[in-house]
Amino acid sequence: MTRFLSRAARPLAAAFLALALEVTNLSPVAAADAGPSPIALRSATAQPAVPGVNADIQLLHHTMLGVSGRPVPATTLLLTPKGAPPAGGWPIVGWEHGTTTPGQRTCAPSQTPELDGGLTRDGFKSDYSWQISQFIDAGYAVVAPDLEGLGPDATTPYPYYSLSSLARSLVAGVVAARAAEPSLSERWAVVGHSDGGHGVLGVEALAKEATGLAFAGTVASAPYVAIEAHAARFEADAKTASDEAAAHQGLMMQQFQGALMATGLKVTQPSFDEASIMGPDLAETLPRFRSLCSVAAIGTIDAAVKAKGRAFEGLNADWGSQPQMHAFLAANDPAVMPDYTLHQPLLIVQGNADPFVLEALQTRFADRLKASGARLTYKVYDGADHFSIIRRANADVLDFLRQQFAR
Known part of the structure; x- marks a missing residue:
């Protein structure tokens, strides 16, 4: 798809919200009212090393609350820095991948060496493992869910673009990680790219389901909205x-x-x-x-x-x-969800050469968020496209995380 995508780069209201909740039952706020997720860690297995990622890696087998309202099996990668943890434990970065498939469960991070569900394997270098290595080197543990419906344990379909499902996949992964690894801190933030960037925009509303943990903020890279x-x-x-x-x-x-x-x-x-x-x-x-x-x-x-x-x-x-x-x-689309906003610090990074998530529409969404009172930092990177934004924005992402974990 690298070759194909490089060609690509060439040249409503309260009443309706009520309807949305009635028809889909997918609003993160409404879902949060249902009570805590039935998250249970079932087992953890050691995973092979990933080139360039200096971490101990485990695959967590656990449950999460699915879009059906019932517990479903899920898998999540836990990557922890080697060596002794700092006082208070390794701060947690919940990391969510972009679109790796519309519905094939094997196209999941845990099933591919590059942790990108086959993007690199199929010819489109994602830089996902590189980004994870940056978080590890900065002293953070990384929790990377395969997502509901994806991965080796999945028994139900992948509910693509469901904001509550994407958010709950991260929440459940973090809770399972804390159960598996006592060296993790109670402080966590989230980072996502593309549809994962969209997904992390739903986490704050459900963060209280990670009982006893302190949610610090959100980084959305080229979030797939509008x-x-x-x-x-x-x-x-x-x-x-x-x-x-x-x-x-x-x-x-x-x-x-x-x-x-x-x-x-x-x-x-x-x-x-x-x-x-x-x-x-x-x-x-x-x-x-x-x-x-x-x-x-x-x-x-x-x-x-x-x-x-x-x-x-x-x-x-x-x-x-x-x-x-x-x-x-x-x-499910924060750009059109009535009254959508966030209260914890938020960083959105976007390239102006992105042929898939367009900068003009992202800027419109960012302006709407700022008008809502969101504590948003929005940065546009000249010449960055949908994946090069990961390296281009790396220093700013790390600086943002450092500030949030220091609060």
């Missing part, structure tokens, strides 16, 4: 493109947004009919799309769009207004 707005922007790019390659790219990226959201919604709402938001060409790709890791999954849509060009029958113009989809986005 989904409907992204689809509309890509559609506009396709319509105004001056050449077929650019038109194809915009159309493909528009379809990709809808395919991901349809996949996530279908898991939480089996009654959802994809045909209510899309034409037959896109609908026909979904079974295979959901069975693959990200690189091949997006390639499936790319090939389908190429085969039909501008005649491709994909997302309906009003796809986001279909009641179930509209409610799903309102309950």
Whole structure:
């Protein structure tokens, strides 16, 4: 996908919130009211060393509260620095990966040497293991969940884009890690990239489920938000493109947004009919799309769009207004969730050359957060794209974490 993605880089209201909670039951605030998660550590197994990561690594087998409202099996990687912990224990960085798959459980960090669910293996260097090494070298333990529905123990589907599921995967992983390793501190912060960046934006509302621990703050790197707005922007790019390659790219990226959201919604709402938001060409790709890791999954849509060009029958113009989809986005996309804000310190980092999460839409979200009173630091990095943002923002991320853990 490196080669494919480098081509990509080329050139409502309170009433509706009530509907969202009724239809999806996925609001993190509403979910938090349900009580503490039934988290139980079942076992921990030693994992092989990861090149460049100077840590002891364990795979934790535990339970978490799933989107069904029942406990489900989950797995989480725990990486701790070698040597003696500092007084008070190793501070914890809960780290969440981006989109590694729409629904294939083997595309999980614990199942790949680079800790990225196959992105590097399939040709798209993620820098995830490098980022984790930076946290280890700074003296932090890293808790990296595979996420609900992903990993070797998963028995239920992956509820893609569910904010409560993403957040609870981290909360459960941190609680399980503390049960497995007494050298961990009670202080924790979260860092996520792309859809993981979206996921960490839901953690603060559920952090109290990590009983007895002190939540310190959030780092979101190119968080995947404003989904409907992204689809509309890509559609506009396709319509105004001056050449077929650019038109194809915009159309493909528009379809990709809808395919991901349809996949996530279908898991939480089996009654959802994809045909209510899309034409037959896109609908026909979904079974295979959901069975693959990200690189091949997006390639499936790319090939389908190429085969039909501008005649491709994909997302309906009003796809986001279909009641179930509209409610799903309102309950899970912080950029459109009514009254969404955070109270603990938050850092968002974004590249202005990112072809997947667009800087203009991220800046609009950041402005909305600031207006809500969020304690946000927002930084844009010139020339950084969707993955190079990890290295470009590293010093600022480490400085932010250092400040929060020092409070």
